[in-house]
Amino acid sequence: MIRPNTIVFDQDLREFSVCDFLGRGSFGDVYSIKEKTTKKLYALKTLSTPFVEDTVLKSFFNEGKLAQEISHPNVIQYYFFHDGIVYKDLPMYIIMEYAHGGTLEKQIKERKSKNENYSNEELRYIFDQLICGMEAINSKLIHRDIKPDNILIHDNILKISDFGLSKYVTQATRTSTFKGIGCLPFLAPEGWKLENNTIQMDIYSMGIVFYELASLLFPYKVTKGDFEEWQNAHLFQNPMSVGKYNSNLSPVLSRLIMRMLEKDPKQRPKNWDEIKTYLEKDNLPKTDNSELIDRVLIRRNEQVEIATQERLKREKREKDISEFIFLVKYQYHKDIITPIKELIEEINDKSDGSKIICHFNENSFLNIVEYSFNSIKIDLKPIIEEDFYRDIKVKDYNRTFTRRELRLPMIDKKRVLAWGYIKANNGKGFNLILLQNSQSIYGDWLLLFNRHSVMGISKDNRPEPFPFELTEIEKEINYLNAMHIYVTERYSLDFNLIKEFLVEYF
Numbered sequence: 001m002i003r004p005n006t007i008v009f010d011q012d013l014r015e016f017s018v019c020d021f022l023g024r025g026s027f028g029d030v031y032s033i034k035e036k037t038t039k040k041l042y043a044l045k046t047l048s049t050p051f052v053e054d055t056v057l058k059s060f061f062n063e064g065k066l067a068q069e070i071s072h073p074n075v076i077q078y079y080f081f082h083d084g085i086v087y088k089d090l091p092m093y094i095i096m097e098y099a100h101g102g103t104l105e106k107q108i109k110e111r112k113s114k115n116e117n118y119s120n121e122e123l124r125y126i127f128d129q130l131i132c133g134m135e136a137i138n139s140k141l142i143h144r145d146i147k148p149d150n151i152l153i154h155d156n157i158l159k160i161s162d163f164g165l166s167k168y169v170t171q172a173t174r175t176s177t178f179k180g181i182g183c184l185p186f187l188a189p190e191g192w193k194l195e196n197n198t199i200q201m202d203i204y205s206m207g208i209v210f211y212e213l214a215s216l217l218f219p220y221k222v223t224k225g226d227f228e229e230w231q232n233a234h235l236f237q238n239p240m241s242v243g244k245y246n247s248n249l250s251p252v253l254s255r256l257i258m259r260m261l262e263k264d265p266k267q268r269p270k271n272w273d274e275i276k277t278y279l280e281k282d283n284l285p286k287t288d289n290s291e292l293i294d295r296v297l298i299r300r301n302e303q304v305e306i307a308t309q310e311r312l313k314r315e316k317r318e319k320d321i322s323e324f325i326f327l328v329k330y331q332y333h334k335d336i337i338t339p340i341k342e343l344i345e346e347i348n349d350k351s352d353g354s355k356i357i358c359h360f361n362e363n364s365f366l367n368i369v370e371y372s373f374n375s376i377k378i379d380l381k382p383i384i385e386e387d388f389y390r391d392i393k394v395k396d397y398n399r400t401f402t403r404r405e406l407r408l409p410m411i412d413k414k415r416v417l418a419w420g421y422i423k424a425n426n427g428k429g430f431n432l433i434l435l436q437n438s439q440s441i442y443g444d445w446l447l448l449f450n451r452h453s454v455m456g457i458s459k460d461n462r463p464e465p466f467p468f469e470l471t472e473i474e475k476e477i478n479y480l481n482a483m484h485i486y487v488t489e490r491y492s493l494d495f496n497l498i499k500e501f502l503v504e505y506f
Helices: 054-068 104-114 120-138 166-173 199-215 227-236 251-260 272-283 290-350 473-479 495-503
Strands: 007-009 015-024 029-035 041-046 078-082 093-097 151-154 157-160 357-359 367-371 374-382 389-396 399-406 414-424 429-435 444-452 486-492
Touching: 015 041, 054 078, 104 151, 104 199, 120 157, 120 199, 120 251, 120 272, 199 251, 199 272, 227 290, 251 272, 251 290, 290 367, 290 374, 290 414, 290 429, 290 495, 374 429, 414 495, 429 473, 429 495, 473 486
Parallel strands: none
Antiparallel strands: 007 015, 015 029, 029 041, 041 093, 078 093, 151 157, 357 367, 367 374, 374 414, 389 399, 414 429, 429 444, 444 486
16 A cells, blocks of 8 residues: 555665655546655656556556656656566556646636636647647657646646556456547547547547637536537537637637547647647737738638538437437347248248248348248338428418428327338238337337228228338328228237238248
């Protein structure tokens, strides 16, 4: 255990006495320590997380060696990584440079409590230090866990810490296979997609830090703060232009920050040198045209923001549709296709004659069963909102005009999630309807067996029972509870009904 007055050592057997407990971080406890001879203060960070695999531990300390090679005024210097083995009575720990000025997170909170924005000059000074520090770090490794709490202050100099640690510590504690997860509020979009760690991920995370500095606000609005909500925020939520929260902010700084927060890494600056070059534009001498130029830049920033919002809205909708289709497809194959397949496999196993052939595809909604001259088609169509906007005629003050409205198909006040049929080649069959269940992410199946009404006159001579075609269902479900030329019997999902229908053709 590490506690005040504990003696620890570095690789040269120098003695350090543990002084004060400074705080608890992502990886363990932090203490100030004093070197016995020089009385110089250092910091010690314990690594309380066990490494479950020797290869992970080895990789961690290999990266630690790279971290020790980074020497820069804006980076906390690492001096020694103890593996928990060299000094058997001591745990794993890191000896590093000591910074006495607290964290950038604390400074931002103090500014926020006073409602005191940083000036453009202060922001340029801070940004420049952080850019230079990140340039040094990324020359050796990817940080993976940038946030204001990991940026320390010493004599008004910013120093980036905890670089290269999160990948391995989260590897030892995570329950999923998430790679280098770092801190969810600062994780770049590609990190959620399990893509490789890159400099662009660090640029995005630092962009969030820059946004907080410039606005004293976090760029994303979340309520629950759970995994899924943070993921959706980083993938689809477009931050309000930082200039909207700080009217004195230079449009150059505003644009730089928003570029760093681009969802697509290809749209972000390629490296820190590009960021540094762009930042220098804010130092160009003022001219008689400066005010006009600022107005042009602000208007351009607003146009980019509007375009980005529209694009992210489309991408979010595409994701929602994709997830909806996947869910419907999963339930369709689990409840309908798989039981049919198992029935056919059992028949084929016990048959000494010709086999029933299944043309089943787990990625498709259309599936076909063939036996001799008979065939059965099983098809389903998910109901997507965009397909059900209708032109509705509306009367108002003796005027008639057309209004476009969303008219989602409903049965018994429940939204239809998907519809389809099981139909033999002779025309007999029935409809499959998937209705929304407000208590579950999955829907409830409804089987519709349709016949001609003795009270009505039908213009077709379809055999009974028959399914409505996909193009008919939208209209016909409106007559389920009314007098009509067709009569429909409704059943909850009963696979015995499906089996009785199928075996007629086998």
